[in-house]
Amino acid sequence: MTLPITEGGVGSLLRKWRRRRKISQHELALQVETSARHLSFVETGRSRPSRSLLHRLADGLEIPLRQRNTLLVSAGYSPLYQETPLEAPRLKVVREAVDRLITAHAPYPALAVDADEDIVAMNLGAELLLAEVSPALLVPPVNVMRVCLHPEGLARQVVNVDEWRSHLLGRLYRQSVYSGRESLRELYDEVTAYGPRTAKDCQELSDTIVASIRVRALGTELKLFSTITTFGAATDITVAELSLETMHPADAHTAAAFRAAAERQPDRKASMSLLSRSA
Known part of the structure; x- marks a missing residue:
């Protein structure tokens, strides 16, 4: 390291x-x-x-x-925390836990992201939601902020795009400040350039726990809200930097639309890893 x-x-x-x-x-x-x-x-x-x-x-x-x-x-001391590649045998139990969690959330979207907001795994629900996103944005490493905010990404399908954009930019800014990661600040500068900059965007430390999105997908308008969870008390850097984002149906219509879409794809895997295809 x-x-x-x-x-x-x-x-x-x-x-x-x-x-x-x-x-x-x-x-x-x-x-x-x-x-x-x-x-x-x-x-x-x-x-x-x-x-x-x-x-x-x-x-x-x-x-x-x-x-x-x-x-x-x-300070002249040796480093304490190990950074283990996610694909390493030592983290097999973590990969299995991530797979179980995002698979269990199907048919609704769920994905796992690393510290740079790159997707390391997603489930079938997330694939269905991103089906109309430009293929160029889905070439690994797939960055969730680019996928959501790029003009050729999910943003063009989002009905409440200003609200959703503001939430994501606030979240990214908060993460860049909290972590001190220059890569996140650079990503923030990149994705804010995708659309008009407003005072609300971003120099705010948004602490929103639940964010709502209305998106045109699966042949209808869907209403979802998202939550983010992390691995508590992790002592490995890779694990500590992982987070799981799950999207939940906000009404019965959205829940039924995802169930019906998943039933039309009986042979598709419930989850997939992007690790083997990452750059």
Whole structure:
């Protein structure tokens, strides 16, 4: 696993994360049971934090596992968290869990995405929903934000496209801020350019848990809402960065439309992995 080279050392990193979380030195010091003076010394490089203090600071600042490794290395410690390829034998149980979860959600759409919003697996319901999306957007690695927001993607079928677009952009912006991932910020800049930019779009940390979508698909208008879940207490970076998005019918008509569409495809697999076709 290659860790990024950082400038300014661990103190500079901690200061950036603290400011990103909008918390004062005094508040953070109280939370991690140290003094504001010692924390100030750590941030300015006058004091080297212990490994124990670094873990408490990472917890207090809710720093993702990948970035915690960078923090540890910057302070002169060895990285703690392993990043295992999802296709590795060690993560077989995780792949099986993902497959069970998204298969059980059929005939309604469900998919698993990684930290860059790339789809690693989807079920039949998701394939049915994306059937009219441009094939160019479905060449792996398939990015859920591009698929949803590109003019040739799902966006052209969405009835409440402004609301849906605002939700997705807010979610992506929130993730880019929370994770500190430059790749997500670049993706955000890319997908916001697909449509007219509005003040509502995006420099907001949307915390919407449930989002609604009205979309023309399966020969009718469907009403769905989506939820996102993650693997709690994960100690492997790959697992910690996985999330499952499930879409649920908001009315009986939508539920019946998905059931009927799935029944017309009895030989199709209930779920599929995009890992073997990823770039």
